[in-house]
Structures are given as structure tokens and as C-alpha cells.
Amino acid sequence: MISQEELHQHSLWPMRLNKFIAYAGICSRRKAEELVKKGSITVNDEIVTQPFIEVLETDIVKYKGDIINISKNYYYLLLNKPKNFISTASDEKNRKSILDLIQESKTERLYPVGRLDRNTTGLILITNDGHFAQKLAHPKNNITKIYRVILDKDVAAGDLEKFQNGGQLDDGFFKPDVVNFVDSNSTKELHIEIHSGKNRIVRRYFEHFGYTVIKLDREYYAGLTKKGLSRGRYRRLTANEIRNLMHLGK
Incomplete structure (x- = not known):
């Protein structure tokens, strides 16, 4: 695990509310806008409906009554996905998820970077760092x-x-x-x-x-291979691998 201070040298604050919700791993920025407009988010115990207001690190943001935060301890995991596992955090059909294979998902709100369909196998990244996930998912970075x-x-x-x-x-x-x-x-x-x-x-x-x-x-x-990673297994990225991914597109 690598600390927030090591990987995010520049301050993220103040931050737009929809971005904060996405970085906290609740959903995408677009869906975060919808949550805010529906009145599902409170800031300092007041309902807000403007997704682009700026929040500070000291503000208390809640979703469904629970406080949400951007994690101080980030996880960056590389999984060799097996067949017949979906790459979403939840599924209405109760199908097996890749998060079922991740021990850390029992205590952390983790989510995949991008998706592989159910029948596709191979490499997929899993994290709780919304900033990292958004960066890798952005088309401009040409992964x-x-x-x-x-x-x-x-x-x-x-x-x-x-x-x-x-x-x-x-x-x-x-x-x-x-x-x-x-x-x-x-x-x-x-x-x-x-x-x-x-x-x-x-x-x-x-x-x-x-x-x-x-x-x-x-x-x-993005420079990562399956070397030493058998199907259904995962590992943490090294600090050097994380830094290389963070610098993509720069």
C-alpha cells in the first residue's frame, strides 16, 4: 500500500462535489450529478442539489446517511480475471463478481478500472482511488x-x-x-x-x-503483464508501477 501523500503531491482541495463522490468510489461523476440533483447527498447535514459546488477536506459529505470519504490508504491491485466473473461491484442477478476474489474488498470499497465482459479473461486493475481510476479510464491517456x-x-x-x-x-x-x-x-x-x-x-x-x-x-x-500471475490470482502493484501509471498522459 502506498500513501496518499506519496502519490498525490498536489492538493485536490477544494473539489467539486460530483468529483468528490466519484473519487470516494460511490459511482461515476455523471451518476454523481444525478444523485446530487435527486437530493441524495448532504454536505454538513444539509441537502444539496448542485453537483458542481466545491467542498473542502473538512466538510462532512453523506450518502444515504453514511459519511463518505476519499480513502487515505489506497489499494492498487492487478487481477488475472477468470471466465464467468463479472467486473462490477454489484449485480442484480447475483452473479459472481471479481471482487469476490479480492480479500481486501471485505473491508475496503474497491472497484475495477474499466470492465471486462463476463466471458473475457485476463488483466484488470482494482482500486479504491477514484482519481487513479478516472485517470486511467480517460480516453486521452491512450492506454x-x-x-x-x-x-x-x-x-x-x-x-x-x-x-x-x-x-x-x-x-x-x-x-x-x-x-x-x-x-x-x-x-x-x-x-x-x-x-x-x-x-x-x-x-x-x-x-x-x-x-x-x-x-x-x-x-x-498499460505496461503490466500476467507474468507470475495465474488465473484467479491478484497482486498489489509496486510503487514504481503505480507512479508509471500516474504519469500516463503527462
Whole structure:
């Protein structure tokens, strides 16, 4: 664990209320705006409905009657996600969550940085540092991600070049950084490197060309790999790894 003082050299205060709620791990900034407008948040025991008012470190902010805080002790965890686990903190269908695998989640309000769908395996970060999570999730930071993909059929002649050139999806044109076969022994198995954080982008991309992704595994995320991390296991990031992630986009 690394202290707030070590990682956040500049003062965060005063801070907009919606940002404070997000940094405290309650929800995203957009959803925080909705909570405030609905009157679900109090500041110093008074209901506020303006999400952009500024709060100080000494103010008492409550949600559903409980005091919320930005944690003084931050956790930065890297999990090798197994299949059939969702990457959200709660689920109305009571499906298994990646947080069930994290011992620290029993005492800390932890949440994933981004998401992997239920059937996708591989690297995902988990933290209680909202500032860190918001930073990594922001598109401007161009986080590099590499996935290992197994398709439902052999790649037809000429289609690898099509994969490399990009395609027009429902939500816009998408072009991966790199697409290549993992090795010469299989034309169903590829590596794809991307920066996009759009929902299900890898699966949708191959579907665009008439292929179904059978297996999808994220092997690389922002300089982090699965080395020494078996499926279903997690570890704390080193101080150096955290600092490198904090400096992305600078």
C-alpha cells in the first residue's frame, strides 16, 4: 500500500462535489450529478442539489446517511480475471463478481478500472482511488491493451490485412494498432493491440468481418503483464508501477 501523500503531491482541495463522490468510489461523476440533483447527498447535514459546488477536506459529505470519504490508504491491485466473473461491484442477478476474489474488498470499497465482459479473461486493475481510476479510464491517456483472440474458424486469405486496415462499426470507424497471428501454427489465434476503451470493441470488430470470438484474454495493460500471475490470482502493484501509471498522459 502506498500513501496518499506519496502519490498525490498536489492538493485536490477544494473539489467539486460530483468529483468528490466519484473519487470516494460511490459511482461515476455523471451518476454523481444525478444523485446530487435527486437530493441524495448532504454536505454538513444539509441537502444539496448542485453537483458542481466545491467542498473542502473538512466538510462532512453523506450518502444515504453514511459519511463518505476519499480513502487515505489506497489499494492498487492487478487481477488475472477468470471466465464467468463479472467486473462490477454489484449485480442484480447475483452473479459472481471479481471482487469476490479480492480479500481486501471485505473491508475496503474497491472497484475495477474499466470492465471486462463476463466471458473475457485476463488483466484488470482494482482500486479504491477514484482519481487513479478516472485517470486511467480517460480516453486521452491512450492506454495500450493487448488481447489474445481465438476465433471460431480459420482466417481466410486476405482477411488478416482487412483486420489491420480497420472497419466501420455501428459507433464509428475503428482501426487496431496491430493485428497479427500468435504463431504460424494456427490461423484462428491472433494478438490484437488497441487503445480504445469502447464496450466489447474486440468482439464487435471481428464480428464485423464475419468471425465469432471464442476466447478473449487480455495479456497486457498499460505496461503490466500476467507474468507470475495465474488465473484467479491478484497482486498489489509496486510503487514504481503505480507512479508509471500516474504519469500516463503527462
